[in-house]
Structure formats: structure tokens, C-alpha cells
Amino acid sequence: MMRDLETRADIEAVLTEFYAAAFADDRIGRFFTEVVPLDLAAHLPHIADFWESVVLGGPHYAKNVMAVHQQIHNLSPIQKEHLDRWVELFTATVAVHFEGPKATLMQQRARSVATLMDIKLNHPPKSL
Numbered sequence: 416m417m418r419d420l421e422t423r424a425d426i427e428a429v430l431t432e433f434y435a436a437a438f439a440d441d442r443i444g445r446f447f448t449e450v451v452p453l454d455l456a457a458h459l460p461h462i463a464d465f466w467e468s469v470v471l472g473g474p475h476y477a478k479n480v481m482a483v484h485q486q487i488h489n490l491s492p493i494q495k496e497h498l499d500r501w502v503e504l505f506t507a508t509v510a511v512h513f514e515g516p517k518a519t520l521m522q523q524r525a526r527s528v529a530t531l532m533d534i535k536l537n538h539p540p541k542s543l
């Protein structure tokens with residue numbers, strides 16, 4: 416039986432594998448390699464901070480994830496199909512290695528943040 420996510424190292428392992436798949440993906444890879452060439456070694460600790468606060472209740476993560484992605488969206492639109500693919504790769508990566516309440520929480524939060532991103536980026540409220 417597989418175990419649940421327990422440590423920061425577990426989260427980093429999921430993220431390392433996910434970003435390897437995301438960079439290589441024919442549908443969303445270009446965001447990481449061309450739109451915002453991402454230095455993963457430098458960024459992974461920040462992304463892990465976010466997930467640690469979600470999954471393990473670690474120190475509060477203060478950055479505004481929506482604002483980060485709004486900037487990317489302004490350079491090259493992040494469409495629903497991109498978000499769906501991101502979530503598909505992410506949830507699959509978690510499921511290969513872990514199962515349990517924390518693994519489920521990580522997958523659910525990825526889905527809910529992606530849904531919120533789609534609403535904020537692609538369906539902003541019409542100004543009066």
C-alpha cells in the first residue's frame with residue numbers, strides 16, 4: 416500500500432517530478448521554457464513553501480499566486496485547456512507515489528486554484 420505525504424521532502428519529490436513532466440509537455444511546456452523561462456532550482460523552494468503551507472500546515476505562504484499568474488497570462492494567455500492539462504499532470508504525479516488525506520488535499524487544492532485562476536484570468540467581472 417502507498418503511504419501519504421508526510422514531509423517537505425515528499426512535497427519536493429512530487430514537484431520535481433511534476434515540473435519535469437510540465438516542462439516536457441507539448442501543451443504547456445512552452446510557458447516554462449519560453450514565456451517565463453523558469454529557473455527551477457531557484458523557484459522550487461517558493462513553490463514548495465506554498466504546498467507545504469497547504470498540505471502540512473507549514474509557515475504561512477504570503478505571496479499572491481493569482482498575481483504571479485496574471486502576469487504570465489498578460490504575456491501569453493493561460494487558457495482553460497492549459498489549466499486542465501496542468502491539473503491532469505499534477506494530480507497524476509501525486510497519485511503515482513502517494514495516497515491518503517494529504518495527497519487528496521493536494522490534488523483538490525490544485526483543482527480549486529486552477530478553477531479560480533480560470534475565472535479570474537478568463538472571466539473577469541465586467542466593469543460598469
Ligand code: HEM
Pocket residue numbers: 443446447451453458461462465466478480483484487493497498501524525528529532
Ligand atoms: C497552465 C497553468 C500554469 C502555468 C503555465 C504556470 C506557470 C508558472 C510559472 C511560469 C511560474 C513562475 C513565475 C515567476 O516566477 O515569474 C509559476 C509559479 C507558481 N505557480 Fe504556476 N502555473 C500554472 C498553474 C498553476 C496552478 C494551477 C497552481 C496551483 C496551485 C500554481 C502554483 C504556482 C505557485 C505556488 C508558484 C510560485 C509563486 C512564487 O512564490 O514565486 N500554478 N507558475
